[in-house]
Amino acid sequence: MNELSASSRITYRAVMVRPSVARRVRGLSDKTLAWLFITPTIVLLLAINIFPLLWTIYLSFTNYRANRANVPTIWLGADWYQSILTDPDIWAAMQVTAHFVIWTVVIETVLGFGLAYLIDKKFRGHGMWTTIILLPMMLSPAVVGNFWTFLYQPQIGLFNYVVAFFTGRAASSFQMLGDVTLSPWAIVIVDAWMWTPYVMLICLAGLRSIPDYIYEAAEVDRASKWRQFWSITLPMALPFIMLAVLFRGIENFKMFDMVNLLTGGGPGSTTEVASITLKRAAFESWRTGYSSAFAIILFVTVFGLANIYVKALNRVKSR
């Protein structure tokens, strides 16, 4: 608000101002107040996010082990980085992560967009059913993921029973969590179950943002429904779909809790996504320096990929 209009309004209102209020000093300046308001948050983030990150960077260049604090710390330079980037186990973990991220994102996007498209038809009771569909994503992935190990039990689990019922195979003939080929899909199924509603919600916002008059114009031009979908609905919802893909991609790249409880990375290391490898290195074999280097590599990867993706997203948006 500029000075001029403010002061003219003050003169105008001066008559109405109560004396006690008028005598009060103007208090802290806006600039002081701005810093008073913002500093605590920044300090907290510096203390609990940035300082640890810097510490991790430092540790990643040393031989430090958290369980042997008395051993003198030696500066190793980029040794860990080199050994991680050439370690076949790490690349195996990255492949598992990639399989998990790509398939969950694809399945969640297709199902989520499909559901949003159907819900946008505004059938009776769509509000209530939407809320019901949203439930899984609000629940604790760890606690619910743990329960899925029960559903996946080969002898008694509901999942195996249902699959056996529809396919005619014996329920105990396959193990979702114990089988090398099935377990990567077991975690994909649970993640898709939990997070499809998330993609659905963002897509729904996208579909609702398309104004009706565009469809009306298309109807006037006698464009078929099929054509309308490909030329209006999909392009206009695309920035939203891409945003959902971004959020799910980042989250699943970091995925830890659900997978840790469902398979713990097993059998062997077939479901060992990057976060599980990191946890095993950091908190089971206590290779702190090594795991710090891996953590930095992961962070840079997420950050880099996310930035490239956001650039692409902005290009689509501005189109």
Next chain:
Amino acid sequence: MTSATTAHSVVEPSATTRRFAGSLVVLYAVITMIPLVWIMLTAFKSPDDAISYPPKVLFRPSLEGFCNLFTTRSRQTPEFIRSLGPPQGMCDSIARDRNMVVAGPSNYVPRFINSLIIAFGSTVLAVALGTLSAYGFSRFRVPLKDDLLFFILSTRMMPPIAVAIPIYLMYRTIGLSDTRLGMILLYTSVNVSLAVWLLKGFIDEIPREYEEAAMIDGYTRFQAFVKVVLPQATTGIAATAIFCLIFAWNEYAFAVLLTSGNAQTAPPFIPIIIGEGGQDWPAVAAGTTLFLVPIVVFTVLLRKHLLRGITFGAVRK
């Protein structure tokens, strides 16, 4: 956007389309609900019913799962049990049918209380800090504003395990490991980024003219913030608080790595509820059910704000 004309608009889906879309969505919703319903059913099954094949949909409800959740039991000889007096309470008599006696309370209640304290404590802190910062970012010219806001958001891109390593070392040095205060500070730092982004969106929508009018009436900027802006932002603050609460309530990675007993919350505890010979599924299901109920209630309350909350306000409905 919806005007009277849309009712007759050519773009309205036909009744058949609607019914078809509706039935597909309902089908999905029903399938997706099965695991949740199964958790609740299992909570009320006896251990034998829980592991029967084929899975039982109809069964005699039993509270054994809840008893096993809240108590620890020890196996005794029938002679010893007969030598005791009459069973104390329902759980004791259920345990005696299985040749056991109730030995004491389990850790579920302390873990649940930890969850409550840590979730509410970090939510209050995060929302308080977030409201102040959001107001600062919304109303004042802050140098490097966009960079600071992006910095706040980027702290969420770090994998929790990556942060957990140095936090573990830092907390060990300053004596915060396995304390509620340590967990509250940690969850606050994670939640504050969400709170700033969400609340900035809510506060941006409050017209500046309200505060300016109040300041012309003699309020200081701070008084205007407290007496004019805060009451206007109540809905936004409440919605943000519930999102922070849900995150802190559900969090597992930090909890399992940084707490072991004292400050352990329910998510790392529930998966390790074991009975004789493996996991005690009715007890796990009972613990899970009790743990999920508050979130289900919040989700229903929150449905209008959901989109904003889960996307940091990046998408507005």
